Amino acid sequence: MGNALGYAYISTGDMYRAVTLYFIENQVDISDKAAVLAALEHIHLHFVADENGNRIHLNGRDVSEEIRKMHVAELVSPVAVISEVRREMVRQQQIMGEQKGVVMDGRDIGTVVFPNAELKIFLTADTDVRAHRRYDELIAKGQHVDFEEVKHNLAERDRIDSTRADSPLRKADDAVVIDNTDLNHEQQLELALDLVRERVEV
Numbered sequence: 001m002g003n004a005l006g007y008a009y010i011s012t013g014d015m016y017r018a019v020t021l022y023f024i025e026n027q028v029d030i031s032d033k034a035a036v037l038a039a040l041e042h043i044h045l046h047f048v049a050d051e052n053g054n055r056i057h058l059n060g061r062d063v064s065e066e067i068r069k070m071h072v073a074e075l076v077s078p079v080a081v082i083s084e085v086r087r088e089m090v091r092q093q094q095i096m097g098e099q100k101g102v103v104m105d106g107r108d109i110g111t112v113v114f115p116n117a118e119l120k121i122f123l124t125a126d127t128d129v130r131a132h133r134r135y136d137e138l139i140a141k142g143q144h145v146d147f148e149e150v151k152h153n154l155a156e157r158d159r160i161d162s163t164r165a166d167s168p169l170r171k172a173d174d175a176v177v178i179d180n181t182d183l184n185h186e187q188q189l190e191l192a193l194d195l196v197r198e199r200v201e202v
Contacts, residue, residue: 005101005103005193005196006101007101007102007103008047008049008054008096008101008102008103009047009049009053009054009102009103009105010047010054010093010096010097010102010103010104010105011047011054011056011105011106012089012093012104012105012106012107012108012109012113013076013105013106013107014056014064014067015045015056015089015092015093016076016079016080016085016089017067017068017072017073017076018043018045018056018058018063018067019040019043019045019079019085019089020067020072020075020076020079020080021058021063021066021067021072022039022042022043022058022059023036023039023075023079024071024072024075026039030078030079030082033084036082036084036085037084040084040085040088042059043058043059043088044058044059044060045057045058045092048062065141068137068138068141068143069143070138070143070145070149070150070153073153073157074153076157077156077157077160077161078160080160080161080164081160081161081164081165081166083165083166086108086166086167090108090112090113090167093106093109093113094113094114097113097114107161107169108167108168108169110122110171110172110174110175111167111170111172112167115172118199118200119176119195119196119199119200120172120174120175120176121175121176121177121178121192121195122171122172122175122176122177122178123178123180123188124177124178124179124180124181125179125180125181126181127151127154127155128151129181130154131147131150131151131154132147134150134154135147135150135151138150176195178191178192
């Protein structure tokens, strides 16, 4: 949707994945608050748009492919529940969105990061459909994964993110729900763009 509007697209999930990758590579003990805070001081994230879409860079290195691997996916929710991590990511996200003209994708955007956003869309879909989409994405990237493992990981992330104490996953009261279980990418995009045209000055 960002491209269709000429807006920047920010995937906040990618930001948490990049932090998780940094913690894995640097053997940061996520139960050690001091170690987490020290590590966060060395994590610099930014997005770069190119012919392959919006790419996330961790300390100047493109990690867009690495953060999609299962060893990162398995740890991202435990990292994302850490209050210190969430506060730092929210701070960075709010800076990115200050100038508007941004489509921001994430699990607490409408409730915590930008509670006064001009338009909030809550996307949902059947769990099996979501798992198949994720599985197909990983297979297309050449990863050897098991469907049931992918489905379990997705369900567990939903559970952890929905029950965490700090900015849990929930629908904002004023969000518009789009169930894309039976929608293709183009149909979903058109629904979202219709909402933008109705509610936002572009």
